[in-house]
Amino acid sequence: xxxxxxxxxxxxxxxxxxxxxxxxxxxxxxxxxxxxxxxxxxxxxxxxxxxxxxxxxxxxxxxxxxxxxxxxxxxxxxxxxxxxxxxxxxxxxxxxxxxxxxxxxxxxxxxxxxxxxxxxxxxxxxxxxxxxxxxxxxxxxxxxxxxxxxxxxxxxxxxxxxxxxxxxxxxxxxxxxxxxxxxxxxxxxxxxxxxxxxxxxxxxxxxxxxxxxxxxxxxxxxxxxxxxxxxxxxxxxxxxxxxxxxxxxxxxxxxxxxxxxxxxxxxxxxxxxxxxxxxxxxxxxxxxxxxxxxxxxxxxxxxxxxxxxxxxxxxxxxxxxxxxxxxxxx
Amino acid sequence: xxxxxxxxxxxxxxxxxxxxxxxxxxxxxxxxxxxxxxxxxxxxxxxxxxxxxxxxxxxxxxxxxxxxxxxxxxxxxxxxxxxxxxxxxxxxxxxxxxxxxxxxxxxxxxxxxxxxxxxxxxxxxxxxxxxxxxxxxxxxxxxxxxxxxxxxxxxxxxxxxxxxxxxxxxxxxxxxxxxxxxxxxxxxxxxxxxxxxxxxxxxxxxxxxxxxxxxxxxxxxxxxxxxxxxxxxxxxxxxxxxxxxxxxxxxxxxxxxxxxxxxxxxxxxxxxxxxxxxxxxxxxxxxxxxxxxxxxxxxxxxxxxxxxxxxxxxxxxxxxxxxxxx
Numbered sequence: 001x002x003x004x005x006x007x008x009x010x011x012x013x014x015x016x017x018x019x020x021x022x023x024x025x026x027x028x029x030x031x032x033x034x035x036x037x038x039x040x041x042x043x044x045x046x047x048x049x050x051x052x053x054x055x056x057x058x059x060x061x062x063x064x065x066x067x068x069x070x071x072x073x074x075x076x077x078x079x080x081x082x083x084x085x086x087x088x089x090x091x092x093x094x095x096x097x098x099x100x101x102x103x104x105x106x107x108x109x110x111x112x113x114x115x116x117x118x119x120x121x122x123x124x125x126x127x128x129x130x131x132x133x134x135x136x137x138x139x140x141x142x143x144x145x146x147x148x149x150x151x152x153x154x155x156x157x158x159x160x161x162x163x164x165x166x167x168x169x170x171x172x173x174x175x176x177x178x179x180x181x182x183x184x185x186x187x188x189x190x191x192x193x194x195x196x197x198x199x200x201x202x203x204x205x206x207x208x209x210x211x212x213x214x215x216x217x218x219x220x221x222x223x224x225x226x227x228x229x230x231x232x233x234x235x236x237x238x239x240x241x242x243x244x245x246x247x248x249x250x251x252x253x254x255x256x257x258x259x260x261x262x263x264x265x266x267x268x269x270x271x272x273x274x275x276x277x278x279x280x281x282x283x284x285x286x287x288x289x290x291x292x293x294x295x296x297x298x299x300x301x302x303x304x305x306x307x308x309x310x311x312x313x314x315x316x317x318x319x320x321x322x323x324x325x326x327x328x329x330x
Numbered sequence: 331x332x333x334x335x336x337x338x339x340x341x342x343x344x345x346x347x348x349x350x351x352x353x354x355x356x357x358x359x360x361x362x363x364x365x366x367x368x369x370x371x372x373x374x375x376x377x378x379x380x381x382x383x384x385x386x387x388x389x390x391x392x393x394x395x396x397x398x399x400x401x402x403x404x405x406x407x408x409x410x411x412x413x414x415x416x417x418x419x420x421x422x423x424x425x426x427x428x429x430x431x432x433x434x435x436x437x438x439x440x441x442x443x444x445x446x447x448x449x450x451x452x453x454x455x456x457x458x459x460x461x462x463x464x465x466x467x468x469x470x471x472x473x474x475x476x477x478x479x480x481x482x483x484x485x486x487x488x489x490x491x492x493x494x495x496x497x498x499x500x501x502x503x504x505x506x507x508x509x510x511x512x513x514x515x516x517x518x519x520x521x522x523x524x525x526x527x528x529x530x531x532x533x534x535x536x537x538x539x540x541x542x543x544x545x546x547x548x549x550x551x552x553x554x555x556x557x558x559x560x561x562x563x564x565x566x567x568x569x570x571x572x573x574x575x576x577x578x579x580x581x582x583x584x585x586x587x588x589x590x591x592x593x594x595x596x597x598x599x600x601x602x603x604x605x606x607x608x609x610x611x612x613x614x615x616x617x618x619x620x621x622x623x624x625x626x627x628x629x630x631x632x633x634x635x636x637x638x639x640x641x642x643x644x645x646x647x648x649x650x651x652x653x654x655x656x
Contacts, residue, residue, distance in 0.1 A: 054517035163605045164374075193373035193544065193606075198588035198599035205598065220518065223547075227590035227599065250592070264522035266547030267592045281487055281520060 004045040004182060004214045005066070010075035012036040012061050016286070033285050035061040037238035038075070040312065043231075045181070048208070048215040050229035050246075052222060052261070054282055058238040059218045063186045066216065067102045068093070079182070098128050101175035105187035107167035111159040117170055118155040121145065124177040144173040148203055165196030172203065182214045189224060201228060222265050226250055234258045237285055237293040244318035254320045256298045256330070292323065300324040333404065334361035335538050336385065336506055340398035341408075343377075343384055343562075347392075352609045354380055354393065355562045359636070364505065367532065367539040369549035369570065371585075372559035373606050378542045381559070382508045384408070385540070386425050387415040402506070421451040424499030424537070426528075428511040430491035433498075434483040440467075440494050441479035444501055451502035466497040469534075471527060489520035496528060500535055507532060510542045525552055546589055550574055558582050561607055561617035568642025578639035579646045581618045616646070624648060 017023060017030040036058040043049045051059045064070045066077055068084060077084045084096055101124075104110040111120055121141045124130075131137045142152035148169040159167055168188060175183055185204070189197040205228065207213055219225050225232055226246060233243045234257065242255040253259045280297040283289055292310050295301040304323050312321040324330045343355040355377045362368045372378045383389050385400055387407070400408040407418060419425070427433045435443060444463035448454060454462065467475035470493040483491055492512060499507055512528065513521040529552055532539050541553060549556050550570060557567040558581065566579040577583045587600025604621045607613060613620055619629040628647050639649040 054519060165605060194546070195373060195585060195588045195602040196605060198590075198601040199603070201590070202598050202601055221590075222518070223590040223592050226592060227596070260519060264519045265592065266522070266525065266545065266551040281489055282517070 002045050003042045004080055005216075006042040006078040007062075007066070008040050008076045008078075010036055010039045010062065010065055010077060011073045012058075012065055012070055013073045031286060034238050034288070035285070036065065039235075039238075039240050040075075041233055041240065041243055043182075043214055043216060045214055046208075046212050047230040048217050048228055050217040050219060050225040050232045051235055052219060052225050052232060053235035054220060054261075056237075056282060056285055057235040059220075059235050060186050061238075062235075063102065063184045063216065063218050067100055067184050068097060069102075094128070098124075098178045099180050100182040100184065101178060101180040102184040102186065103168075103171050103175050103188045106191050107164055107171055108159075108191070110171055111167055113159055115158070116155065117141075117145070117157055117159070120159070120170060121174045121177055124174060128178055130178065140177075141173075144176055145170075147176070147207070148173045149199075163196070164192050165199055168192060168196075168200050169203065172200075172207070176207070176211075179211075181212075182216070184216045184218075186218045187220070188217075190219065190221070197224070204228065222261060223267070234261065237283065237288050239293060239321065240312055240319075241294065241321050242319065243312070244320075248318055254315070254318060254325050254330075255294075255322050256300055256324070257294045260297070292321075298324075300330050302329075335364045335366075335403055336362040336540070337401040338381075338385070338398070339401070341381070341384060341395065341400065342397035343380055343389065343393055344396040345393050350610070353396075353562065353612075354609055355384065357398070358559075358562075358564055359398075360557050360564065360567055362506065362538050362540060365533070365536055365538055366555065367529070367541060367553045369553035369556035370540060370542045370559060371544060371546060371549055371556060373544065375561075375606055375609070376559040377562040378544070378559055379510050380562075382425075382510045382540060382542050386419055386423050386508050388419075388425075417451075420447060420504070421502045422504050422506065424502070424504040424507045426492075426495050426499045426507060426509040426512045428514050430488060430495045430515070431483065433495050434491060436483050439480050439482055440486070444494075444498060447498055447501040463497075463501070466501060467494070469531060470494070470497045471523075472497075488516055489523060492516060492520075492524050493527065496524070496531065500531060500537070503535060503537075505537060507537050507539045508542070509539055511544070512541070513548060514543065514545070521548070528552070546574070546586070558585065561612055562609065563617055564636060564645060565618065566639075566642055566644040566646075567636065568644075572641040576640070576642075578642055578644040578649050579618075580622050580624050580648070582644070584621075584623075 012035050014033045014035055016033050018028050022028060039062060053059050065072050072085060079096055118141050121144055122137045125137060125140060131140050141155055145152055145154055150169055189200050217228050229246050231245050232249045233240050236257050242258045253262055289296050291307045292305045295305040310321045310323045312319050313326060339359050341355055341358040345352040345354055358381060370378050384395055395408050399406055441463055445459040448459040448462050464475050464479060472478055472490060472493055513524050516524060525548055553570045556570045556573050558565045560581050566573060566582045573582060574586060577586060584602040590599060602621050615631050616629045616634055619625045634645045634647050636643045636645045637649055
């Protein structure tokens with residue numbers, strides 16, 4: 001298998017300082033949020049990497065960095081061996097962008113309510129000049145709609161005439177329009193009901209098989225991740241704490257945060273089981289703890305965890321950023 | 331079984347509109363025993379929250395109760411005047427809503443909101459109310475309760491706010507708590523804390539809970555019995571283990587099969603094609619018939635009533651067929 005996407009030390013910092021005048025008058029310092037702080041991973045062609053974590057851990061920022069909606073503060077993204085940022089000319093970037101597309105969380109916000117489905121799905125085709133005329137466009141859009149289980153006649157409808165699940169299919173059809181190899185899916189089913197979520201997940205799996213797609217799948221729902229992913233990356237406060245193959249991660253979680261997350265999910269098949277209560281909350285990302293960001297909540301933390309930040313190290317086929325695991329304490 | 335604490339009988343809720351009337355809840359019946367936790371699940375628009383709102387008397391106009399009765403400890407409460415209902419709300423029925431920020435007043439300290447609730451409903455003085463409020467905050471696991479007593483809601487995190495809301499709901503020692511998606515706005519690690527807290531406190535205080543949620547995992551871990559709603563009707567109701575593992579209604583089976591599980595690998599999820607009908611286009615007969623894999627001619631004509639299906643009760647013609655066979 002070949003690597004399609006490689007991310008090295010990717011970081012994004014947002015300036016959340018008060019306006020200049022307030023800073024001067026009230027003597028406030030500049031404030032920065034390190035939304036993504038040195039994340040590295042790679043995705044093999046035709047596989048799915050899932051990123052999981054709680055709100056504010058930076059998973060969506062990673063997604064936006066990959067497709068170029070944000071420019072990274074530091075680090076590099078290589079797509080099929082070519083860098084996607086830094087000094088590329090616009091034409092080359094355009095060609096690259098055609099090969100990667102994104103599906104957003106909220107199908108109510110990501111479709112233009114004034115456009116017909118034909119225009120929504122056809123926009124990337126027109127933008128990249130992929131179809132010669134109106135008839136060809138219509139034919140191609142119909143084909144795309146059929147591939148996600150909608151009807152060719154839906155071309156003439158507006159988004160409000162569709163349910164949430166159908167809208168998300170329209171988003172998928174639009175993302176597939178340029179025949180991309182890589183799809184970034186940012187919580188594609190979080191806004192949907194379970195029965196509809198199952199429909200969308202099945203379609204995504206079928207499309208991956210028939211078109212050999214590569215997915216970065218972002219979700220906070222571990223059960224969904226377990227269903228779709230090949231490999232899973234767990235994020236906490238802007239950093240990856242564990243990356244492992246799905247089977248490994250779910251059967252033998254290493255990082256204490258991964259264990260805690262797995263422990264916390266209520267599962268329909270474990271009715272009545274006692275759970276270890278989870279302590280504490282995610283710290284404020286404006287002022288993350290020194291050392292390992294998880295140490296205030298971690299049952300295995302010691303002085304080293306409080307002062308020294310653990311690096312993501314390869315460890316028996318998986319990658320973990322934890323002093324306790326590296327030292328063999330857990 | 332004891333006399334039920336809450337009885338809902340043939341409840342109908344409708345929304346009169348310019349063009350006709352929308353029947354949002356159609357013939358909903360269930361009861362909750364004292365100290366019991368009843369889960370109410372369903373997809374968006376199934377009428378879960380509306381059922382909760384009808385019980386606490388907070389239906390948004392123009393919605394109105396068009397039929398049926400709601401009895402709390404044998405006393406009818408659905409037709410009470412506003413002031414009477416106001417006394418019951420909080421004192422006998424506590425409510426917890428999805429978004430803790432909108433259920434707290436941002437302009438008052440949480441201490442003031444708690445003591446006000448306690449003094450409104452219970453005959454206690456200011457000092458005792460203060461003591462009670464602090465005890466409640468401690469019980470809900472808020473660290474440094476004395477200091478946090480004088481803080482405002484915005485100074486609390488989402489999980490902490492939901493703890494305050496739970497403290498508020500329990501403040502007047504109600505016998506029933508209606509919790510409408512209490513953990514949906516929270517992260518999984520916080521959700522686990524809140525669910526176990528809710529479960530423990532209700533047990534300690536002897537309060538029954540009607541837990542409205544779309545998360546079957548939460549239901550499985552928390553509830554004694556569960557009611558599955560579909561298009562404003564009860565599709566199936568029964569003990570939680572039975573409904574999850576041996577469902578009788580095809581909709582329940584479909585719903586359970588469509589949830590990705592943590593302990594088994596499946597290539598594809600079971601899917602129910604289509605979507606729940608809109609309220610203005612509920613099909614004749616069984617509301618689920620256009621999506622049902624086992625639909626029969628009868629399902630398209632006659633609406634099934636809830637009937638015994640082994641351990642659960644399900645509204646499905648298949649169930650009756652099973653019962654008729656010896």
